[in-house]
Amino acid sequence: MENVLPLRPNKIERVSAYQSEDSIATRSNTRNSHRIYQRKQVLYCAGDVFKAVYQLRSGSAKASVCTVNGDEHITDFFYPGDIVGVDGFDSFVHSQQLTFLETSSVVCYTEREIDSLLAKSEAFRSSLLRAMSHSLVRDQQMLLSLTNCCSVQRVAQFILSLSKRFSERRCSSVEFSLSMTRTDIASYIGMAIETLSRVLTAFQQANILSIKHRKVVINDLDALRAKAKVDLFL
Amino acid sequence: MENVLPLRPNKIERVSAYQSEDSIATRSNTRNSHRIYQRKQVLYCAGDVFKAVYQLRSGSAKASVCTVNGDEHITDFFYPGDIVGVDGFDSFVHSQQLTFLETSSVVCYTEREIDSLLAKSEAFRSSLLRAMSHSLVRDQQMLLSLTNCCSVQRVAQFILSLSKRFSERRCSSVEFSLSMTRTDIASYIGMAIETLSRVLTAFQQANILSIKHRKVVINDLDALRAKAKVDLFL
């Protein structure tokens, strides 16, 4: 059961570099239930009554909301160690939908468990607060990126953020595969899929990276970092 | 001291409709310190060591970060009852700067106080989680708005969100004054100040609202709501 590991290579459950992994996940062995989900399966929908938060143990997932036009907008991607479902604390209804991008496992923490853990454990308190605070900071960076950066910068920042997340999880930071489609990425970073495609081909032509199918190899991390900032000379 | 009340009319400290007001602020009478700040004063800067979170009792404030170009980008506005400073939980350093927009008072909760309150009080736990979760949901809505909505929609949504916040605080939802500049607003909703100005004059010409200086009067709430959604007929 633990070995259902898809696209990505290593035993990601073991990885503990990610801040919130230790303090939340180690508590899970006894009473918390693991569950396995397949690609495209949905953990919760927008409007579902909030019952629990979850920590991703392996795989990956996307959070999305429905726009007025009826299409899906991606609000976040999640990797092992990440906590999902905290949007439900607000009004006890989930505001988003969570969909798995590949075979994944999660640990479930019911609202009651969270409350009692918060009461008992200082480690849990600081860990949950940090995780939520981290999301807030990430969201703010995203907002900044959307309002102040051009498409080239946003794409570069997105790739770099993935790279960072993989390295935090002790996976390669320069060679990884995307579990999401171009459409998902374009939605997340707020541009047309065609624009994303054009930027990616430009990066490949500049030998900054190569993408075959879903497999990304970053050839020139410094150049990519430069692209992520302001292009003064273009 | 309590009566230092600027631009906005009513005794805002008394307002308790806002969800997190009761459970956090009522605890403040005994041991927590009130502080008064003037317009343009700064509560904390990006990079400051995290020591406490604060609840705004009166007045208003803006959160901002510095862009690569050196100019300020507004990430959020705050009104009485709102909790600020939770960005510091992440890495124990504030990621943003908080600046007051008018004379304001805040209550301070040190990290230690928060931890002990979390351990002791179920009400406090749920209240803090809700407040943070609420911020997350708001950020996501903002992201959605930035990526999917045109300038007219974004401006309409911004005015409506202010209207909602004022009504939650038992102030008029159709007549209020802005404590922030056009530049702040434009930065927050991610457009050029000129675009914002044009949209506002368009709204005035359509008799949807009127703005004189900082004073906003919404004449046609339904029309404004219509503008906030997709303009199928334009």
Add this chain to the structure above:
DNA sequence: CGGCTCTTTGACCTAGTTCAAAGCGCGTGG
């Protein structure tokens, strides 16, 4: 009154969207 800051308005221009079509990898079924 002069010098601020903030705001509005106009004219031009570009980054990125939209529309249309072709390419490509992959699974299925014959």
Add this chain to the structure above:
DNA sequence: CCACGCGCTTTGAACTAGGTCAAAGAGCCG
């Protein structure tokens, strides 16, 4: 094993929303 269809991706060409630049109002304060 190949052909077909399907989902995803790339590429091209035209269009436009909104940004940028420039300059003129309009409150405000010493």
